[in-house]
Amino acid sequence: MINLFNIIPILLQAQTVSPSGVKERLLEGIFNVNINNFLVLSGLLFVIGVAGVLTRRNVIVIFMSIELILNAVNINLVAFSRYWFLQSEGKNAYMGEIFTIFVIVVAAAEAVVGLGIVIAFYRNKETVAVDEIDLMKW
Amino acid sequence: MLEYLFFFTAPTWFSSLPILKDYIDPMVLDYLVWPLVQIGLLLFVVLTLVAYLTLAERKISAWIQVRIGPNRVGPEGLLQPLADGIKLLLKEDLIPLKADREVFIIAPIIAMVAALVALAVIPWGAAWATISNIDIGLLFILAVSSLGVLGIILGGWASNSKYSLLGALRSAAQMVSYEVAMGLALIGALMFTKTLALQDMVITQERLHIWNILFQPLGFLIYLISGIAETNRAPFDLPEAESELVAGYHTEYSGFRFSLFFIAEYANMLIVSAIAVTVFLGGWYLPGLSYLFTPGSTFFVLASIGVFGLKTLALLYLFFWIRWSLPRYRYDQLMELSWKWMIPAALANIMLTATFLVLGQELALIVSQNNMLEISTLGYVFLISTAFIVTVPLTWIMLGQINKNSRDFNLREVQPLPMNRTINK
Amino acid sequence: MTEITDITHPEIDTNEMILNMGPQHPSTHGVLRVALKLDGEVVTDLDCDIGYLHRGVEKICEHRNYQMIAPYFDRTDYIAAVSNGLCYVETIEKALALEIPLRAQYLRVILTELNRLSSHLLWLATHALDIGAVTVFLWAFREREELLKIFENFFGARLTCHAFRIGGMTYDAYDGFQAEVKDFCDRFPKRLEEYETLLNTNRIWLSRTVGIGIISADAAIDIGLTGPPLRGSGVEWDIRKAHPYECYADLEFDIPYGENGDTYDRYLVRMEEMRQSRRIILQALEKLPDGPIMAPKAPKVVKPSIGEYYHSIESPKGELGIYLVSDGSTQPTRLRIRPPSFINLQALRQMSIGHLVADVVAIIGTLDIVLGEIDR
Amino acid sequence: MKLVGLEAVLFYLLAVVAILFAIFMITARSAVHSALLLISTLVATAGLYLLVHAEFVAGVQILIYVGGVLVLFIFVIMLVNAKEEDNKMFTRQLLIGGALTFFLGLGIIAILLQTQKGNFFTLASPAPPKIEQAQNNPNLSPSHNISQNTIKIGQELYTKTVLPFEIASLVLLVAIIGAVRLARERKQEKIYD
Amino acid sequence: MDLIWLIPILPLLGFLINGLLARRFNFSEKLVGGVAVATVFLAFVLSVTAFVNYSAWSKQPENQAKPYISKTLNYTWISGGKAFISSNTTPITPENSLVDLNIQWAYQIDHLSVLYALFVTFVGLLIHIFAIGYMHGQTGFGRFFAYLNLFMFMMLTLVLGSNLLMTFVGWEGVGLCSYLLIGFYMTHKEAAEASKKAFIINRIGDLGFILAIIGVFSTFGTLEYQEIARLVQNYPVEALGTFGIMSFIALGLFIGATGKSAQFPLYIWLPDAMAGPTPVSALIHAATMVTAGVYLLARMNFVFQRSLVMMLIIAIIGSLTAFVAATIAITQKDIKKILAYSTISQLGFMFLGCGVGAFVAGVFHVITHAFFKAQLFLGAGSVIHAMNNEQDITRMGGLKKYLPITHKTMVVSWLAICGIAPLAGFWSKDEILAKTFSTTLFHPAIGKMLWFLGFLTAGITAFYMTRLMALTFWSEQKFLGQTASDGGEEESNQEANKNIDQKNDGGSFKIRAVTPSTTNTEAISNTTEATTNDIGSFNIEESKDKAERINLNPPIVSALVADPKESPSIMTLPLIVLAFFAAVAGFIGLPVGYNWIETWLSPVINSFTLHAFGTVDIILALVTMAWSGTMAYAAYHIYVKNPHIAEDLAIKLKPFYQLSTNKWYWDDLLDVKLASLINKFNDLLGEADKHGVDAIPNGSALITRGVSILSGSMDRYGLDLLVNLTGWFTRAGSVLVRTFQTGFLNNYALVMVVGLVLIIIGLEYQAIQELYSQYFPAIPKIIATPAPK
Known part of the structure; x- marks a missing residue:
């Protein structure tokens, strides 16, 4: 009988031997989805977030980029949480996830206050572009 | 991941269907075919149901308003939903010139998807009649339904129309506010079921031989009111108040996109009712049902689906009834109702429920172990009587005191009009 | 059209938004455009833009014979056509100093009061609809339908009812008219109670109406409000009592005031x-005398003597007045209508x-305006 | 921790979606589009959380992040009525920022790949612990077993980390009050003062 | 018995109800009082049941001498992770010195704390009832009872806490409540300052307590009493002359106890604390809070017993305090101040008892003292109430016939405090004295000396208490018709003057009797001589009105009433009950036969002066009693029979009299003398500066002037160039730096990212180099030295 679910694993479980060069290492990483892949993903999202902060003019979009950075961190935390769950047989396994929840909470608080400032600012200056916000007072 | 999404394997009669058994691997049957069959069946039933809910609403409103209602298309107007559907499909699909095209297109889809995804975890019946019974069932539904507001808000914004934007902003504020009260209202019941998984909630109620509404009358009331507000139904239909905002967020929508919003609204009603039934009214559990059929048997499951459906339909009828008999709240009153009444009441409900639970444990009427409650007969009496005699009046009095100075809910005493009987100038 | 003035303090900067309500809007009761100046959802100022339905009735009247004007x-006011007709006819009768027969008077009273009922029912329906109580709308229309049937039998029209002539009436009541009206009046109180069960003590209805659109008695008099809006503010002013016309003096009724x-x-x-x-209708039906319905002295050619005449009646919306300048010819020199809706609408901004x-x-609903009357 | 089979496919699907939408997000011209794309990224991330059996976090992510924070963002965007940005391409900022982030990315990837060479990630993964069997009820499907993730997180959250939890609540409270104070209009202040 | 957690929580509930809701919903006084009394009453009932249950429970063999820890409301309050401690076993290894810093929030009862809980709730209950009558009609009624209830909660937490930190919470809490309640009349300057004083002086003690807690933790690795009691067995007794860790802990604890229990150097706050309402004085500053120090001593007796030095210090300080406070009390005029000093003196007795190792006797005295002192305070309150807020006993007299119940009950307590057998005070005080006399801890001579001091104090106590009773109740009636300004003796101290000044501030009127319906014609004639007759009476009425209206001020106007009325029954009832207990409470600690309290407390406190009761004790007791009786009679003779003797004596013994009225100059020393000393020292320094040191600069100035001419020219042409160059560089540099401060957010973020990149490159250069060198050969390779393992 055909088991649809076994085809893909077979395809993906092609192990490379002795990862010595960069290419091999990359290949090995790609075919074994482990914590490293999560970390790379998280790193990429982080970098994208940083790029957003650096290049955008709209304060709100900058805020969103910061949320993206925090989200990248969260991926890290959750991945490590799972990793430790398996490594330590369940001891302290949920701390990463709990920390993630705290990060989300703090992100929410940050967004609330930040957006409050944006609204207050917009009411005075009618703009949300950072390059027009260059004075400490108005 | 898949085994987490689909916890339920196919019933034995399904796996033993001759055609399937011979040609398909049992694992594929369990994880792929059966869920797909379930999903397909559910979507078909729910969408048909939604369509007929519109008909039901028109018929019921007609009865309430001493009219006849649709009666031309098909026998007794039974084909009316079909005709409506065809009409909506064939209508011209307008996108305003200044609208944000992408968002305009995607908004109704978000609303619709958010409404339909939530159907996945609702326990429609015992055993195999549920697609998925996940650990975070209730949280999942709250999360997904919080996505629904995105559809509305984006649709309103993308239309680039003042009425739409106002409607969208109103509805966003309204849904966000009432979501708080709704979530809090459920917590009281969670203290009794001790799980977020919806099927397990029903099982708990079955095990305790009770409907949670008896423990949680206040929670149910708050949930129902918040649920009505959450689905933007009268008397909370501010986002689409036709006397003020024409049609609110979907003013600029027409044709099929409009019908997506429409279906989402009715599907949301269905979900709210289903959750109310699951959490407060015992889900598919009916006392005595297990005497009629063997638990777990196919007939039992079918009967449980029927019970669940009847309960849900009864609540849906309540929705219609309320809509056609009450006037509409004003916007600030609506917010006031949420923040000054519903949320404090829900908080008080949580506090009092917790107090009585702890008290019950102290008095050895209730035993809590292994994430389960064991309640003695006296415990039932204690919990139910405190819920009705203490929690409801106490909350009422407290809120009355707190909101003593509230502007809108302290109406002057209504006096009979004075009459002039003598004047004759 | 008045200029939208800035009533907010100049030092406060707010996000203002101008919202046009109408001219095509479900709750403006016709083609009324209300320009709302909003701060959030709070109305800081508003202006009514009227005239979308202007037909120049007053001007047309100057070129028609008195009979043709009616x-x-x-x-x-197409909702209260009977009252309007009555007002015009009475004005001319006043100018001619005509005495009209008693039966005609009683019939006129019955018909105008029925018309008042119909108008108020329509108001109730739309007012409730505006506030969101849809069912009341259809219930009120049920009663209105019965009334309209009576009208149709009497006038031959449902909306533009016309049976009054200068000097009396064109035709007498049809057979069974009294029975039908009596029948309706017997059923009516129960229906009223039904509406009141649905609304009177409904918390939502109360919170939507109590304390909304308050206007003091003084302000109401200053604006010139009449009818229910005036009485709602506590002024006991009803022309039927204050300056009784027709046979109102013989009938017993109370003036409710808020x-x-x-x-x-x-x-x-x-x-x-x-x-x-x-109550009036039942009394009038009881007292309804036999006799002619047309004044015997009624002239064929109406030529009021030179002078200025003003006559007003209590229409369902308020004081409906007609100011007539006659030069003794068959056509009025000037005919000016004092439409209650128009003047009541002036209170909208203040309210x-x-x-x-x-x-x-809700306030537009409570003012009970009809655009046909406002724009004329 | 190793994901194989369909899980691996799902991982790559979600990861690609997350990264692509993140890139689209920072390049979108309209703020509303940015928000929408960010929502997509966050939902994809929630999917990733599901993949590593962090169901509760996934739910919270959608409930709070998407349903709460992002709705707030969109709300504010609509309030301030942000115009579309005229992206002055190749401004100095864009150039420097792009170059820097490029280097940052290279650095991070280098670190990650370098550490992979050591034995940090090649520890043998023991079999995942058995999920507890639920109560034996004929009305549940025979293979019914349910993750204990929420229960465990709840237990840890209210025992070990109860102090941070309370602090987080306080932070939220302060944030709410602060935001209300910040966003209140002067006229409202006048009314309430 | 598991409901003991409710004992403190119930008053907390009362506090929450009264504190949060009373004002908002305008609770009636009955409701407020009812809530407060009901919660305390329930707590009392629970204490009784806990007492009964616990005595049964602890008799079971497996529970012998163990405290019962409540399972409800028991959780890890502070979980601090791992911490190193110095050691709790002799061989110090990393394993046994690493402990979990987990501090429980748990309520426990054992023999000591249940006893404390019993009398705290009981006395508290009675005082609550009394306060309903006393505080009637004052604003802040709800606030007052909320504070009282909060105090009860804190006191019970202090007593029932299972570890030092919980005790500390209660400790600080009662301090807070004391502060709040002393300053209850917050618009009254004196009260506000007294509350501040009490608070600040208590902080000195608290510092010691905190240090002791830290010491205990770093030594034993736990704060649970049970654990400490177990672990302390590993430590040797530190003999006289050695000062080890036990002594340090004991010193810290003792400093804490000194502050709270108003012992010698730190006692000055307690007399001032009498500015609070009288029920507060009775509850907090006589019966319960101030005995917390003794509780701490008894609770940690195992630690104290391991440091003989500290025992000696405690004994000495205790006896000194007792003596000094008693001598001060002789000459005081304010009825509450006398009682305050008496309290200090009695606390000194308790400390003395603890110091000589008789902890049981100390605790015993705490209990008896609680009854009779609370009774005395409440009686005083009743008197003050009747006298319309007059507190000066020299203006009272002859109240016996007006206040029969108050008088009778106070007589009982008077006898008790004087140590007349068989009332309560006799048993406890004489037990302390007997234990002191025969102590074996120190050299016998020390014990004898301490005993003698205590013996003297006992007599003085009898003297001043008799004086108080005499001047208040028995002597000639003095209050009728007297004006405030000419009342009192010529040598009235500053306090009294201040009072009078304040009274005269109000409206420059003379206070006089309002109703002439008295028999004392002399008084009336005095009154009529007084000027502004009508205005005076008018002003009194007005000021009464005002006082009622504002009511936050204690009505400072003491319109000397002609006809003092006995207090209402809600106030006299507690008096009677307390008097009863003041009479009989001593029987729980009979030295002969069955000494119940010693037996009861033996699992908690193992006193090591197990001195058998003998004839010496009987003789001592008889001597003490005779001495007290003599002094009492002397006082009666002086103040009732021949009032002129008092003035004669005051003149004859002027130095002693001065010493006493001025409170041994201790306050002055702190407040005035110390400050003036510092000022004088400053002046001295200033003089020295002006005359001695200034000569040097004057001389050098001449030289400088000469040199400056020389250097000026050099400066102008040489150094200015350098300065200008610096300026120029700065300006040039600022052009560069200024460009960085653009004010643009992105630029700042950019700098952050630059830093991030640099950090990554710096930290992981090798990794980057290795990975990218094949693509970018230009990346230089750094050979890192491998880190030593």
């Missing part, structure tokens, strides 16, 4: 007025400022 009045001048009081006033109208958009809807 039907135009059915089309000003205390707080808010929407809820106006609602109660109108509901009570419906009861009082029913609405500080309230929310949703309240504006």
Whole structure:
């Protein structure tokens, strides 16, 4: 009988031997989805977030980029949480996830206050572009 | 991941269907075919149901308003939903010139998807009649339904129309506010079921031989009111108040996109009712049902689906009834109702429920172990009587005191009009 | 059209938004455009833009014979056509100093009061609809339908009812008219109670109407409000009592008046007025004498003597007055209508400022305006 | 921790979606589009959380992040009525920022790949612990077993980390009050003062 | 018995109800009082049941001498992770010195704390009832009872806490409540300052307590009493002359106890604390809070017993305090101040008892003292109430016939405090004295000396208490018709003057009797001589009105009433009950036969002066009693029979009299003398500066002037160039730096990212180099030295 679910694993479980060069290492990483892949993903999202902060003019979009950075961190935390769950047989396994929840909470608080400032600012200056916000007072 | 999404394997009669058994691997049957069959069946039933809910609403409103209602298309107007559907499909699909095209297109889809995804975890019946019974069932539904507001808000914004934007902003504020009260209202019941998984909630109620509404009358009331507000139904239909905002967020929508919003609204009603039934009214559990059929048997499951459906339909009828008999709240009153009444009441409900639970444990009427409650007969009496005699009046009095100075809910005493009987100038 | 003035303090910067309500809007009761100046959802200022339905009735009247003018009045306040017709006819009769027979008077009273009922029912329907109570709308239309059937039998028309002539009436009541009206009046109180069960103590209805659109008695008099809006503010002013016309002096009825001048009081006033109208109708039916329906001295060619005449009646909306300048010819030199809706509408701004958009809807409803009358 | 089979496919699907939408997000011209794309990224991330059996976090992510924070963002965007940005392409900022982030990315990837060479990630993964069997009820499907993730997180959250939890609540409270104070209009202040 | 957690929580509930809701919903006084009394009453009932249950429970063999820890409301309050401690076993290894810093929030009862809980709730209950009558009609009624209830909660937490930190919470809490309640009349300057004083002086003690807690933790690795009691067995007794860790802990604890129990150097706050309402004085500053120090001593007796030095210090300080406070009390005029000093003196007795190792006797005295002192305070309150807020006993007299119940009950307590057998005070005080006399801890001579001091104090106590009773109740009636300004003796101290000044501040009127319906004609004639007759009476009425209206001020106007009325029954009832207990409470600690309290407390406190009761004790007791009786009679003779003797004596013994009225100059020393000393020292320094040191600069100035001419020219042409150059560089540099401060957010973020990149490159250069060198050969390779393992 055909088991649809076994085809893909077979395809993906092609192990490379002795990862010595960069290419091999990359290949090995790609075919074994482990914590490293999560970390790379998280790193990429982080970098994208940083790029957003650096290049955008709209304060709100900058805020969103910061949320993206925090989200990248969260991926890290959750991945490590799972990793430790398996490594330590369940001891302290949920701390990463709990920390993630705290990060989300703090992100929410940050967004609330930040957006409050944006609204207050917009009411005075009618703009949300950072390059027009260059004075400490108005 | 898949085994987490689909916890339920196919019933034995399904796996033993001759055609399937011979040609398909049992694992594929369990994880792929059966869920797909379930999903397909559910979507078909729910969408048909939604369509007929519109008909039901028109018929019921007609009865309430001493009219006849649709009666031309098909026998007794039974084909009316079909005709409506065809009409909506064939209508011209307008996108305003200044609208944000992408968002305009995607908004109704978000609303619709958010409404339909939530159907996945609702326990429609015992055993195999549920697609998925996940650990975070209730949280999942709250999360997904919080996505629904995105559809509305984006649709309103993308239309680039003042009425739409106002409607969208109103509805966003309204849904966000009432979501708080709704979530809090459920917590009281969670203290009794001790799980977020919806099927397990029903099982708990079955095990305790009770409907949670008896423990949680206040929670149910708050949930129902918040649920009505959450689905933007009268008397909370501010986002689409036709006397003020024409049609609110979907003013600029027409044709099929409009019908997506429409279906989402009715599907949301269905979900709210289903959750109310699951959490407060015992889900598919009916006392005595297990005497009629063997638990777990196919007939039992079918009967449980029927019970669940009847309960849900009864609540849906309540929705219609309320809509056609009450006037509409004003916007600030609506917010006031949420923040000054519903949320404090829900908080008080949580506090009092917790107090009585702890008290019950102290008095050895209730035993809590292994994430389960064991309640003695006296415990039932204690919990139910405190819920009705203490929690409801106490909350009422407290809120009355707190909101003593509230502007809108302290109406002057209504006096009979004075009459002039003598004047004759 | 008045200029939208800035009533907010100049030092406060707010995000203002101009919202155009109408001219095509479900709750403006016709083609009325209300320009709302909003701060959030709070109305800081508003302006009414009228004239979308202007037909120049007053001007047309200057070029018509007195008999030819009468039907135009059915089309000003088309909801209360009978009252309008009555007002015109009485003005001319006053100018001619005509005495009309008693039976005609009683029939006129019955018909105008029935018309008042019909108008108030329509008001109730739309007012409730504006506030969101859809069912009341259809229930009120059920009763209105019965009334319209009577009208159709009597006048041959449902909306533009026209049966009054200068000097009396064109035709007498049809057979069974009294029985039908009696029948309706017997059924009516129960129906009224039904509406009141649905609304009177409904918390939502109360919170939408109590304290909304308050106007004090002084302010109401200053603006010139008449009818239920005036009585809702506590002024006991009803032309039927103050300057009785027709046979109102012989009939017993009360004038309800409010205390707080808010929407809820106006609602109660109108509901009570419906009861009082029913009382009048029953009395009139009882007293209805036999006799001619047309004054024998009624002239064929109407030529009022030179002078200025003013006559007003209590229409369902308020004081409906006609100011007539006659030069002795068969056509009026000037005919000016004092439409109650037009003047009542002036209170909208004062009532609405500080309230929310949703309240504006309720307030328009409570003013009970008809655009045909406002624009003329 | 190793994901194989369909899980691996799902991982790559979600990861690609997350990264692509993140890139689209920072390049979108309209703020509303940015928000929408960010929502997509966050939902994809929630999917990733599901993949590593962090169901509760996934739910919270959608409930709070998407349903709460992002709705707030969109709300504010609509309030301030942000115009579309005229992206001055190749401004100095864009150039420097792009170059820097490029280097940052290279650095991070280098670190990650370098550490992979050591034995940090090649520890043998023991079999995942058995999920507890639920109560034996004929009305549940025979293979019914349910993750204990929420229960465990709840237990840890209210025992070990109860102090941070309370602090987080306080932070939220302060944030709410602060935001209300910040966003209140002067006229409202006048009314309430 | 598991409901003991409710004992403190119930008053907390009362506090929450009264504190949060009373004002908002305008609770009636009955409701407020009812809530407060009901919660305390329930707590009392629970204490009784806990007492009964616990005595049964602890008799079971497996529970012998163990405290019962409540399972409800028991959780890890502070979980601090791992911490190193110095050691709790002799061989110090990393394993046994690493402990979990987990501090429980748990309520426990054992023999000591249940006893404390019993009398705290009981006395508290009675005082609550009394306060309903006393505080009637004052604003802040709800606030007052909320504070009282909060105090009860804190006191019970202090007593029932299972570890030092919980005790500390209660400790600080009662301090807070004391502060709040002393300053209850917050618009009254004196009260506000007294509350501040009490608070600040208590902080000195608290510092010691905190240090002791830290010491205990770093030594034993736990704060649970049970654990400490177990672990302390590993430590040797530190003999006289050695000062080890036990002594340090004991010193810290003792400093804490000194502050709270108003012992010698730190006692000055307690007399001032009498500015609070009288029930507060009775509850907090006589019966319960101030005995917390003794509780701490008894609770940690195992630690104290391991440091003989500290025992000696405690004994000495205790006896000194007792003596000094008693001598001060002789000459005081304010009825509450006398009682305050008496309290200090009695606390000194308790400390003395603890110091000589008789902890049981100390605790015993705490209990008896609680009854009779609370009774005395409440009696005083009743008197003050009747006298319309007059507190000066020299203006009272002859109240016996007006206040029969108050008088009778106070007589009982008077006898008790004087140590007349068989009332309560006799048993406890004489037990302390007997234990002191025969102590074996120190050299016998020390014990004898301490005993003698205590013996003297006992007599003085009898003297001043008799004086108080005499001047208040028995002597000639003095209050009728007297004006405030000419009342009192010529040598009235500053306090009294201040009072009078304040009274005269109000409206420059003379206070006089309002109703002439008295028999004392002399008084009336005095009154009529007084000027502004009508205005005076008017002003009194007005000021009464005002006082009622504002009511936050204690009505400072003491309109000397002609006809003092006995207090209402709600106030006299507690008096009677307390008097009863003041009479009989001593029987729980009979030295002969069955000494119940010693037996009861033996699992908690193992006193090591197990001195058998003998004839010496009987003789001592008889001597003490005779001495007290003599002194009492002397006082009676002086103040009732021949009032002129008092003035004669005051003149004759002027130095002693001065010493006493001025409170041994201790306050002055702190407040005035110390400050003036510092000022004088400053002046001295200033003089020295002006005359001695200034000569040097004057001389050098001449030289400088000469040199400056020389250097000026050099400066102008040489150094200015350098300065200008610096300026120029700065300006040039600022052009560069200024460009960085653009004010643009992105630029700042950019700098952050630059830093991030640099950090990554710096930290992981090798990794980057290795990975990218094949693509970018230009990346230089750094050979890192491998880190030593």
